[in-house]
Amino acid sequence: GAGVSQSPRYKVAKRGQDVALRCDPISGHVSLFWYQQALGQGPEFLTYFQNEAQLDKSGLPSDRFFAERPEGSVSTLKIQRTQQEDSAVYLCASSPGTGMYEQYFGPGTRLTVT
């Protein structure tokens, strides 16, 4: 079956532009996570959804970052007024339930802010 997909795979934005990154989780997966991976680092947690409810957004680095999952499937991570420090790979992961389930990762979106 299809895994987690993300689009676009690559995004170049000029500083100050807004961007929207999309995640299509595995069908039926309840939990959805966003992570940010800077160059040479491991992924860092940004936010978590259980169905359409955003239950944890403690990792979002600033109020320029906003995520939504309105119908409990597709999710969008939006970054307003992008800055150079936002350049990173943004990973989406989904899992079938809550608790001790494997997280399945997407291929990531590489964002470069120039």
Next chain:
Amino acid sequence: AQRVTQPEKLLSVFKGAPVELKCNYSYSGSPELFWYVQYSRQRLQLLLRHISRESIKGFTADLNKGETSFHLKKPFAQEEDSAMYYCALSRGSARQLTFGSGTQLTVLP
């Protein structure tokens, strides 16, 4: 606060040699620990988790609470094991993951 440390950014071994990738953690609760692997041009995927106590692709990892370690071991490395390996700790009600910075393993022929 929880933290995962992988002290080696790069590790090279020869094919057939034993390999150990180090991982240390700090966490106030009962940890759930994982190893994730990313092969070249592939996505991040789960290799193994400590609660399963299983061997995957010949790799094992034992949780040592006294030393707060979860090192990944394989007795005989293969070239196809070359990849980036991340140790991760699961936390919170949602089980979000805290990752280490990763170790790039290269198995030389």
